[in-house]
Amino acid sequence: MSEIVTAAMVVIGDEILSGRTKDRNISHLADMLTAVGIDLKEVRIVADDEAAIVEAVNTLRARNTYVFTTGGIGPTHDDITADAVSAAFGVPCDYEPKALKLLEEHFARRGIAFTEARKRMARMPKGAVHIANPISVAPGFNIGNVYVMAGVPAIFQAMLDAVVPTLKTGAKLLSVAIPSPLPEGTIGGPLGEIQKAHAEAIIGSYPKYQDGSFWTEIVIRARSEDVLKEAKTAVEAMLDGLLKRN
Known part of the structure; x- marks a missing residue:
């Protein structure tokens, strides 16, 4: 790399x-x-x-x-x-x-x-x-x-x-955005745990307001395709679990 x-x-x-x-x-x-x-x-x-x-x-x-x-x-x-x-x-x-x-x-x-x-x-x-x-x-x-x-x-x-x-250049960051209908207050704790478990990824959440409703965009960045994919899978599984409970 x-x-x-x-x-x-x-x-x-x-x-x-x-x-x-x-x-x-x-x-x-x-x-x-x-x-x-x-x-x-x-x-x-x-x-x-x-x-x-x-x-x-x-x-x-x-x-x-x-x-x-x-x-x-x-x-x-x-x-x-x-x-x-x-x-x-x-x-x-x-x-x-x-x-x-x-x-x-x-x-x-x-x-x-x-x-x-x-x-x-x-x-x-x-x-x-x-x-x-x-x-x-x-x-x-x-x-x-x-x-x-x-x-x-x-x-x-x-x-x-x-x-x-x-200039000397480095490894480019790959990124993927995942929309979440759940607010940051709901996903904040579980998302923090995912970040700890996937330390090589950079995971951010950004509140959005559109068409009269709030939602959250989760952005995952990593320099490895495998790291990005693993973190994305974990985030999607977390969201799926929370949505089933709500």
């Missing part, structure tokens, strides 16, 4: 925490990683604060295969992600020559002044590798197991499309 590959995400920006901007990147990253067999284990949302970013990046990169960050790599004074990631790795943050040239040529073609603010988008940790930005040119970067990308959803998605094919 393939090894388990894990990831975490750091969403950076006061505007996310204040509610002025609604995040659209978490669900996209989760979908993309799930599709290739990488488990997204944790998401942190932090302010534009260097110490908070450093702590989050260092904590998460130590216990996950990959860390993805979004936000804070633009031209303004509060775009401090490059500085914070440099501090997390203990390396200098400076203008990267190739990024500087890309941006200079990009703004020249558009007849826009290449100001000091715009030059900030070429700053990255020493030793970092570009993540291409096919939309607005300013690159993201990769250092160690950390991938630093833009917060603008269209740009983030384009950068992620370039990154995902380069």
Whole structure:
């Protein structure tokens, strides 16, 4: 069986925490990683604060295969992600020559002044590798197991499309959904016992409301077809027994 590959995400920006901007990147990253067999284990949302970013990046990169960050790599004074990631790795943050040239040529073609603010988008940790930005040119970067990308959803998605094919992938989770007409309060105890007996499976229950009535969706996930089948059989037998009694 393939090894388990894990990831975490750091969403950076006061505007996310204040509610002025609604995040659209978490669900996209989760979908993309799930599709290739990488488990997204944790998401942190932090302010534009260097110490908070450093702590989050260092904590998460130590216990996950990959860390993805979004936000804070633009031209303004509060775009401090490059500085914070440099501090997390203990390396200098400076203008990267190739990024500087890309941006200079990009703004020249558009007849826009290449100001000091715009030059900030070429700053990255020493030793970092570009993540291409096919939309607005300013690159993201990769250092160690950390991938630093833009917060603008269209740009983030384009950068992620370039990154995902380069990642090590793991065993994909298989899943099956079983509808239950019984509420969580009724199935909770027996379902917990099934989870204990089938530790290799991940069993979740999700209350639903449809057409004026409540019901429960039971979702079983596993990396082995046999494990999935055994847990499914146990859940179906449990439901059948409870329904016969009611």
